[in-house]
Amino acid sequence: MSSALLAIGRRRTTAERRRDRERDIIRATRELFDERGTIDAQIDDIAKRVGINKALIYRHFAGKEELFALTLVDYLGELDDRLEKVDNARKAPLNRLKALSEVFVDFCLEFPAFADCAMSLLRRTGDELFGEITEPVMTKLGTAMAAALERIAAILEAGQRTGVFDDVDSDYLANHLYTQTLGSLHMARVGLIVSSGRPGHPVVHHADVGTVRSTAITATLATAVGRKALNGKKTTPRSTRAGEKS
Structure with missing residues (x-):
C-alpha cells in the first residue's frame, strides 16, 4: 500500500x-x-x-451552548421518530393533530430537560445564537426542528383544505404551536400555579400534571381551529376523501 x-x-x-x-x-x-x-x-x-x-x-464544540444545541438535536431526532410512528395520513386532520400533540406533550413530560433546553434557545435572539453557535451546528439544529415542524404544517394544510382549520400560514402556525406547547409544559415543570387570596396574600397551588397535559393538547387543537370556532362556524369537513378515517 x-x-x-x-x-x-x-x-x-x-x-x-x-x-x-x-x-x-x-x-x-x-x-x-x-x-x-x-x-x-x-x-x-x-x-x-x-x-x-x-x-x-x-x-x-465551540462552547457549552453549541454542545447543548447538538444535544437538543438528539432530542428532536427522537421526538420526530415518535411523531412519525403515530401519524397516519388516512386519518382526519383533527385526529392526526391530536395524536401528534399527545406525543409531543408526553415527550416534554418524559424529558423535562428537552423542554428546558428548547426554551433556553427560544429566549435568545438570532444574533445571540450565531454568536455562540457555529453555522454548521445552527444548520443541524434548524434541520432537526424543521422535520417535526414540517410534519405539523402538513397536517394543518390538510385541515385547511377540508375546512377544519383556520386559514393561517401553516409554517407560522406550526412554529407557534411548538412554542405554545413548550410554554404550557413549563407549568408542569414548575408544578405551581398562583391565585389571589386575601389582599396581599397570594395563594400558591400545586399544578396537576394531568390537567396541564390535557389543557396543552386542547389548546393546540383550539388554536388550529382558530377563528372558525370564534365565529361559530362548524368544523366538519367540506368533503371527505375516500377511505379517510375519522
Whole structure:
C-alpha cells in the first residue's frame, strides 16, 4: 500500500474517532440532562462521564451552548421518530393533530430537560445564537426542528383544505404551536400555579400534571381551529376523501 493511501486511511480513522468522541459527549450530556436537568449539567461532569479531560470537549464544540444545541438535536431526532410512528395520513386532520400533540406533550413530560433546553434557545435572539453557535451546528439544529415542524404544517394544510382549520400560514402556525406547547409544559415543570387570596396574600397551588397535559393538547387543537370556532362556524369537513378515517 502506498504512503498516500496509508495517509488517507489514517485521516479517515482520525475523523471516525472524532465523530465517535462527539457522539459520546452528546450522549453523556443528554444522560446528565435527563438525570439532573440542564442547569446542573456542568462541563466538568460531562467530561467525567465520558472519561476525558474537560479541555477536549472544547476541541470538539465551540462552547457549552453549541454542545447543548447538538444535544437538543438528539432530542428532536427522537421526538420526530415518535411523531412519525403515530401519524397516519388516512386519518382526519383533527385526529392526526391530536395524536401528534399527545406525543409531543408526553415527550416534554418524559424529558423535562428537552423542554428546558428548547426554551433556553427560544429566549435568545438570532444574533445571540450565531454568536455562540457555529453555522454548521445552527444548520443541524434548524434541520432537526424543521422535520417535526414540517410534519405539523402538513397536517394543518390538510385541515385547511377540508375546512377544519383556520386559514393561517401553516409554517407560522406550526412554529407557534411548538412554542405554545413548550410554554404550557413549563407549568408542569414548575408544578405551581398562583391565585389571589386575601389582599396581599397570594395563594400558591400545586399544578396537576394531568390537567396541564390535557389543557396543552386542547389548546393546540383550539388554536388550529382558530377563528372558525370564534365565529361559530362548524368544523366538519367540506368533503371527505375516500377511505379517510375519522
